Amino acid sequence: MTQFHTSRTRSTMREVAERAGASIKTVSRVINGEGNVNPELFERVMSAVKELDYRPNLQAGFLRRSDGKTQTIGLLVENISNPFSSALHRAIEDVARQRNVIVFAGSLDEDTHREQELTSAFFARRVDGLIIVPAGDDHAYLSKEQGAGTPLVFLDRPPVNLDADSVVATNFDGGFAATMHLIKHGHRRIAYIGDYATIYTGAQRLAGYKKALEVSNIAYDAAIVFQGSHSSADAQATLSGIFGGSSSPTAIFASQNFVTIGAIRTLHQLGLQGSVALVGFDEISEADLLAPAITLVTQNVTAMGESAAELLFKRLDGDDGDYEKKVIPTVLTPRGSGEISPKY
């Protein structure tokens, strides 16, 4: 015996009204706490609600309600199971919760087509606003929805061909700091490994890397710059062959969490973790437990998520000032792997 044999229909406001001997409008007043209802009537309505297990249909109300709010927002991230994405999600949920707003979330997997599909699915359900870590590199298609009154906040990566609010980290500065840190420890041959070249954050971090070489009078060598690794396995495959030669790198700057893990695995496998320096980007939960512990540049992910949500709700509250671009600083934490000096 399952629930489906006992399937009943859900009760409506009209049924509550009939049972309570009141008008539907009076029930609406009670449900929405509008006041100005005779205490006795109020009680009759409440009893009917209990007896019928009445649950208001928010969707129906939204159709007629003047503010047109569904108390729902959408969140699009790279991959909901990536720790970076899920930390953003949690921070946003916590802000939304305070306003009785619930969150739709979806993964884009760096797929432009998927981005358009999912934004469309969210708009069809009339989300009040959207926070997006975009996969695509052209957001002009969102301008009509934006014009129709749905606020958009771009998170981690800025919009392209569209004006909108955004929250980003200091990716360039972080890449610069990571590379300078290695240079200060004596390295002049530093490999770079990163995600797909098309991703904004990676490009910024790489630019920071280049700038650090430049100000230190070290020639940029494309032979030790590797882009296109999206998983730790990718990174491992890429890095495992680059050591051993006379001009192998003495240090690595790994520009993203999974890539950093791949770099760690490679060094451990080759027994080089004590001789090749490594600075990673993004949080890694057990960075302090490894030997050596991993020196990382990290973002304040919670602050990023919170800022994005607050920006969105400010718009929903009616703020129509200029678009804002919030920049959240990154921090380098030395732990060991980044302080290894080159062995010649």
Add this chain to the structure above:
Amino acid sequence: MTQFHTSRTRSTMREVAERAGASIKTVSRVINGEGNVNPELFERVMSAVKELDYRPNLQAGFLRRSDGKTQTIGLLVENISNPFSSALHRAIEDVARQRNVIVFAGSLDEDTHREQELTSAFFARRVDGLIIVPAGDDHAYLSKEQGAGTPLVFLDRPPVNLDADSVVATNFDGGFAATMHLIKHGHRRIAYIGDYATIYTGAQRLAGYKKALEVSNIAYDAAIVFQGSHSSADAQATLSGIFGGSSSPTAIFASQNFVTIGAIRTLHQLGLQGSVALVGFDEISEADLLAPAITLVTQNVTAMGESAAELLFKRLDGDDGDYEKKVIPTVLTPRGSGEISPKY
């Protein structure tokens, strides 16, 4: 200048109909791909849709549609940013995506009250079904909603005072296997550390631990059984004082991911990682990189999420067979930390 200055109203099906010189019903036919529309009229409607940037309002359609489906499901987990929860989320999203269903997600933080709040918020938005990793220990309050036709799937933990579909792992077996593994390596003084005692999975794992002691003729000693650690910091605080005495444990069974990390930290801090054995529960992403590498009992989280989603959609497709309880096996992977023999 922001989007809010240009705020326009959204166009409706009626407006599209007027512009195309067709009836609203014809537009509906075109939008929903019902066919039986004159090609020329079809084209006129499509043009009008483009020109007005018309986007159908799914919520409005749902109100009248006979199947009453919102193409939306809800997911409640312990904490959306916990890797276990977010892996479940991703597996569920992937199944839902194939059916054009999108997912609301929320964190319960082991809070019974929050569970009721969030289920209520989801039902108010008329989710088609709900997958829940419950925080509470009484789910009778869900029976009316279940009776009204919203399928419920309990994930990771079974329902209490309610009949419903569920998907759980072999927690008892996993706890038994972990403990037997340590016993086989010569340990007779094995500490247990786990999450809140009220959590079903932890209780099952602890029962497996007890059973392993029992079949091995080892007396249960409550002095080395610790429940109530919800974070790695909690676990560290609990464990840091238990070593050094003449009867200190020679091994630890850590019954959850954060707790395992706390145990690792403690052993490293005390320099005991090479002499005290450790078996953990749940996946830890860099378990293989630590020294020693960590022996873990893991669940197939993706299979758990997929099974739950498939069970839910089977119900939504009309299956009204008996409630199912799917059980997903756990696996112990020896990596080093669990194979340390006791030093006397």
Add this chain to the structure above:
DNA sequence: TTGAAAGCGCTAACAC
């Protein structure tokens, strides 16, 4: 303080 009527944007039922 209460209620009747209209209508949100759409689909269902039934014409033609």
Add this chain to the structure above:
DNA sequence: GTGTTAGCGCTTTCAA
């Protein structure tokens, strides 16, 4: 093929 009408469950407007 195409259109008309009613109505999903609720809020709004306006009258009493």
